[in-house]
Amino acid sequence: MSDPLRIAIAGLGNVGSGTAQLIQQNxxxxxKRTGRTLKITSISARDKSKDRGFSTSGMNWFDxxxxxxxxxxxxxxxxxxxxxxGIAKEVCEEALKSGKHVVTANKxxxxxxxxxxxxxADSNNLILNYEAAVAGGIPIxxxxxxxxxxxxxxxxxxxxxxxxxxILTEMRLQRRAFDDVLLEAQKLGYAEAEPSMDVDGxxxxxxxxxxSSLAFGTKINFSAVYTEGIRRISLLDIDYAEELGFRIKxxxxxxxxxxxxEQRVYPCMVDQSFPxxxxxxxxxxxxxxxxxxxxxxxxxxGAGAGPTASAVVADLxxxxxxxxxxxxxxxxxxxxxxxxxxxxxHIGPYYVRLMVADRPxxxxxxxAAFRDENVSIxxxxxxxxxxxxxxxxxxxxxxxxESEIQRSLSKISTLNTVIEQPTMIRIETLx
Amino acid sequence: MSDPLRIAIAGLGNVGSGTAQLIQQNxxxxxKRTGRTLKITSISARDKSKDRGFSTSGMNWFDxxxxxxxxxxxxxxxxxxxxxxGIAKEVCEEALKSGKHVVTANKxxxxxxxxxxxxxADSNNLILNYEAAVAGGIPIxxxxxxxxxxxxxxxxxxxxxxxxxxILTEMRLQRRAFDDVLLEAQKLGYAEAEPSMDVDGxxxxxxxxxxSSLAFGTKINFSAVYTEGIRRISLLDIDYAEELGFRIKxxxxxxxxxxxxEQRVYPCMVDQSFPxxxxxxxxxxxxxxxxxxxxxxxxxxGAGAGPTASAVVADLxxxxxxxxxxxxxxxxxxxxxxxxxxxxxHIGPYYVRLMVADRPxxxxxxxAAFRDENVSIxxxxxxxxxxxxxxxxxxxxxxxxESEIQRSLSKISTLNTVIEQPTMIRIETLx
Numbered sequence: 001m002s003d004p005l006r007i008a009i010a011g012l013g014n015v016g017s018g019t020a021q022l023i024q025q026n027x028x029x030x031x032k033r034t035g036r037t038l039k040i041t042s043i044s045a046r047d048k049s050k051d052r053g054f055s056t057s058g059m060n061w062f063d064x065x066x067x068x069x070x071x072x073x074x075x076x077x078x079x080x081x082x083x084x085x086g087i088a089k090e091v092c093e094e095a096l097k098s099g100k101h102v103v104t105a106n107k108x109x110x111x112x113x114x115x116x117x118x119x120x121a122d123s124n125n126l127i128l129n130y131e132a133a134v135a136g137g138i139p140i141x142x143x144x145x146x147x148x149x150x151x152x153x154x155x156x157x158x159x160x161x162x163x164x165x166x167i168l169t170e171m172r173l174q175r176r177a178f179d180d181v182l183l184e185a186q187k188l189g190y191a192e193a194e195p196s197m198d199v200d201g202x203x204x205x206x207x208x209x210x211x212s213s214l215a216f217g218t219k220i221n222f223s224a225v226y227t228e229g230i231r232r233i234s235l236l237d238i239d240y241a242e243e244l245g246f247r248i249k250x251x252x253x254x255x256x257x258x259x260x261x262e263q264r265v266y267p268c269m270v271d272q273s274f275p276x277x278x279x280x281x282x283x284x285x286x287x288x289x290x291x292x293x294x295x296x297x298x299x300x301x302g303a304g305a306g307p308t309a310s311a312v313v314a315d316l317x318x319x320x321x322x323x324x325x326x327x328x329x330x331x332x333x334x335x336x337x338x339x340x341x342x343x344x345x346h347i348g349p350y351y352v353r354l355m356v357a358d359r360p361x362x363x364x365x366x367x368a369a370f371r372d373e374n375v376s377i378x379x380x381x382x383x384x385x386x387x388x389x390x391x392x393x394x395x396x397x398x399x400x401x402e403s404e405i406q407r408s409l410s411k412i413s414t415l416n417t418v419i420e421q422p423t424m425i426r427i428e429t430l431x
Numbered sequence: 432m433s434d435p436l437r438i439a440i441a442g443l444g445n446v447g448s449g450t451a452q453l454i455q456q457n458x459x460x461x462x463k464r465t466g467r468t469l470k471i472t473s474i475s476a477r478d479k480s481k482d483r484g485f486s487t488s489g490m491n492w493f494d495x496x497x498x499x500x501x502x503x504x505x506x507x508x509x510x511x512x513x514x515x516x517g518i519a520k521e522v523c524e525e526a527l528k529s530g531k532h533v534v535t536a537n538k539x540x541x542x543x544x545x546x547x548x549x550x551x552a553d554s555n556n557l558i559l560n561y562e563a564a565v566a567g568g569i570p571i572x573x574x575x576x577x578x579x580x581x582x583x584x585x586x587x588x589x590x591x592x593x594x595x596x597x598i599l600t601e602m603r604l605q606r607r608a609f610d611d612v613l614l615e616a617q618k619l620g621y622a623e624a625e626p627s628m629d630v631d632g633x634x635x636x637x638x639x640x641x642x643s644s645l646a647f648g649t650k651i652n653f654s655a656v657y658t659e660g661i662r663r664i665s666l667l668d669i670d671y672a673e674e675l676g677f678r679i680k681x682x683x684x685x686x687x688x689x690x691x692x693e694q695r696v697y698p699c700m701v702d703q704s705f706p707x708x709x710x711x712x713x714x715x716x717x718x719x720x721x722x723x724x725x726x727x728x729x730x731x732x733g734a735g736a737g738p739t740a741s742a743v744v745a746d747l748x749x750x751x752x753x754x755x756x757x758x759x760x761x762x763x764x765x766x767x768x769x770x771x772x773x774x775x776x777h778i779g780p781y782y783v784r785l786m787v788a789d790r791p792x793x794x795x796x797x798x799a800a801f802r803d804e805n806v807s808i809x810x811x812x813x814x815x816x817x818x819x820x821x822x823x824x825x826x827x828x829x830x831x832x833e834s835e836i837q838r839s840l841s842k843i844s845t846l847n848t849v850i851e852q853p854t855m856i857r858i859e860t861l862x
Contacts, residue, residue: 001765018723020616022581022723024582026582026583026723027763029581029582029583029648030581030762030763032648032757032762033580033581033760033761034755035757035762068541131578137580137721137723137724137725137727138727139573139574139579142570142573142574142577142578143570143573143574143578145572146570146745146748146749146754147562147570147573147574147745148568148570148741148745149464149745149748150457150460150461150464150741150745150747150748151457151741152457152460156535179527184557207789217460219465227677247853249561275706275709275710275730277704278706278709281508289739291456291457291737292449292453292457292568292733292737292738292740292741292744293568293731293737293738293741293742294568294732294734294735294737294738295502295731295732296568296569296729296730296731296732297728297729297730297731298727298728298729299706299727299729299730300724300726300727300728300730301724301726301727302723304725305725306722306723306724306725307723307725309581310579310581310582310721310723311724313581313723314577314578314579314580314581316581317577317580317581318577320593321754321755321756323484323577323752323754323755323756324752324754325752325754326463326466329464330460330463330464331463331466334463406607
């Protein structure tokens with residue numbers, strides 16, 4: 001056996017504790033996989049006294065993780081504090097400057113400050129691993145960076161946030177409204193008290209920005225990701241989606257279009273014939289389409305102590321073997337900048353739901369508004385009839401430019417027969 | 432840039448040619464991924480003159496791949512000849528003895544002779560990579576050996592043969608018989624003229640033996656895999672499966688039971704609520720269940736020039752980076768032997784279809800035969816009624832031991848009211 005790999009863990013929440021538990025419970029296996037001992041030498045968290053389900057015997061306690069990052073007692077620092085800058089960033093930087101490899105699960109940090117950290121790691125010839133930052137237990141970073149590394153990737157898309165997928169699944173299966181399900185998810189601990197990072201799509205965009213960089217060899221461009229969350233999705237639209245053969249999923253999608261990369265996060269209609277339409281509950285899934293491999297899909301739990309610990313430990317095992325890949329998939333100097341593609345330029349089919357007064361001429365006005373923008377209608381559903389209440393009109397629109405749809409809808413929303421703001425949901429063209 | 436990685440390719444069929452095409456077409460990308468040039472220096476095949484869609488300029492031609500394996504002009508030998516011994520084995524051995532890393536897509540060779548080759552590679556401190564040997568383009572070897580390496584794996588199962596999955600899918604969707612679809616698959620080049628390796632489940636068992644070793648840290652035990660193919664699957668059973676909420680898939684499954692590993696390959700009924708039930712056509716999928724990560728699924732094309740070349744080149748990229756994992760997932764000396772678990776010991780629910788004469792007492796005789804072996808019936812379908820023709824009786828049996836079912840069915844097959852040999856299909860309990 002070689003020397004032990006000495007590990008410092010900064011942050012002992014669910015994931016930090018899960019990581020320590022895995023390292024202790026599966027010590028035998030890890031020995032066989034690596035020919036070494038994985039040894040936690042140092043830990044740091046807010047509360048020293050808390051029982052976290054693992055033995056802290058023989059570990060050095062640090063009140064300040066930055067001091068721990070500089071200490072000589074470890075070879076790798078595991079950053080599980082979170083946040084796009086502040087203490088998490090400082091800890092990672094200090095560790096790299098002190099000659100330590102870094103493993104982090106922090107998608108926000110990498111989405112915003114990834115490049116400077118990668119550059120710091122590279123210039124010190126150190127490993128910066130982040131499998132746990134994207135899609136929890138699914139080894140998707142390794143899959144793109146190594147397993148599919150021979151392919152030019154045409155597109156990557158996925159369900160990257162388990163909380164949103166759980167909410168959308170529950171809405172459909174339990175026939176409940178968004179607010180109801182969110183409240184329950186919060187009670188069960190599946191959603192945060194402040195749910196914005198999840199339900200407004202920000203967490204998904206951070207992950208997409210990383211996947212996009214890895215897949216296309218481009219600089220991380222988080223600010224270029226067009227982002228919408230799932231708050232506006234109603235049960236009515238979920239039901240119509242089913243009727244039309246779709247399912248509503250919050251997808252992150254990136255693809256090369258000309259010299260740019262279209263990076264988009266929004267809830268969309270996915271044809272039920274695609275496997276990703278059937279990925280339910282807290283599961284994540286990522287589809288990678290390569291020029292030689294064709295379509296591949298990777299599925300697993302996207303969050304939680306166990307799956308995230310699995311990813312953190314895989315990174316540690318790589319470090320223990322000194323297995324190293326370029327941090328962002330290609331050598332740092334070959335990363336290219338790309339231009340942002342505005343959402344208005346997006347081309348695809350659309351679902352539109354209008355709530356209208358059932359009066360003569362309504363449909364004529366609506367269809368005229370679409371015609372004026374060259375938007376053509378593939379199908380229309382108008383079923384219930386009432387002279388007093390608003391009735392839904394469901395339109396399935398052929399491929400068109402998003403700016404054209406937006407202009408049509410602005411015009412339609414001013415019609416006095418159209419009672420609510422129009423609902424538009426993109427129909428995602430998959431392959 | 433470092434020195435080029437010099438590659439010799441033995442065997443230039445579909446996969447060999449696809450590999451060379453990938454290396455040439457994606458040379459730019461490979462340079463960025465590795466910081467090196469991947470350079471094919473030597474090739475060997477049966478027919479020198481054939482055009483294979485890549486430029487052979489500057490490559491050394493060898494009529495004898497064994498001579499090429501000994502030659503000094505390459506750092507890695509890629510073996511794409513095939514076959515469980517003979518020339519393929521000799522080529523790999525000679526390459527390793529001559530100090531070359533080896534990449535192979537040869538599941539038969541590894542299933543039968545894997546351990547001696549691994550030992551030879553290890554003792555020479557060389558890499559023996561075989562991502563393409565299992566599940567084509569899906570990076571499943573890497574996923575188990577590295578991406579999920581922190582987990583004790585409880586079970587692994589999958590659809591590992593695209594030809595069988597294509598045939599079963601076509602039977603269901605086109606409502607055609609096995610022989611018909613096989614013939615068409617042969618015409619389309621999806622099935623071999625001699626289809627036994629595929630349709631009799633042998634190819635799946637070879638792959639399962641490798642996955643099993645990787646997942647459980649056990650010696651490769653191909654001869655212990657219980658194997659049945661799909662020839663006996665009828666359209667009638669496919670239809671009844673649908674009606675009962677199942678889908679028939681040829682699965683390979685391995686799980687730890689006591690001190691042994693149950694390794695089984697057979698067509699079985701899979702509940703439609705599981706994602707693997709929806710993996711259709713030429714796609715493969717592998718489910719890995721780990722103690723920390725939970726359920727993960729990996730899906731992609733299991734064969735064909737492009738996907739297989741993708742896997743071969745991923746292995747080459749690993750070698751170019753000197754990224755190395757223990758060949759069978761754990762250090763060679765820690766591989767353990769396990770006992771075989773006989774199929775008679777298998778416990779699970781079963782589907783049974785009997786073709787009976789519609790006469791009084793038939794059901795009483797059948798149910799008595801099951802009762803005598805303590806097999807209990809969960810549900811029974813007997814719908815059509817005819818006094819002249821055989822009518823199907825479909826039984827869904829509760830969990831029981833396979834030996835008990837077999838004894839019941841032997842007894843039932845002797846009843847003169849039972850007209851055909853009973854059809855038994857295992858219902859696979861998934862998680």
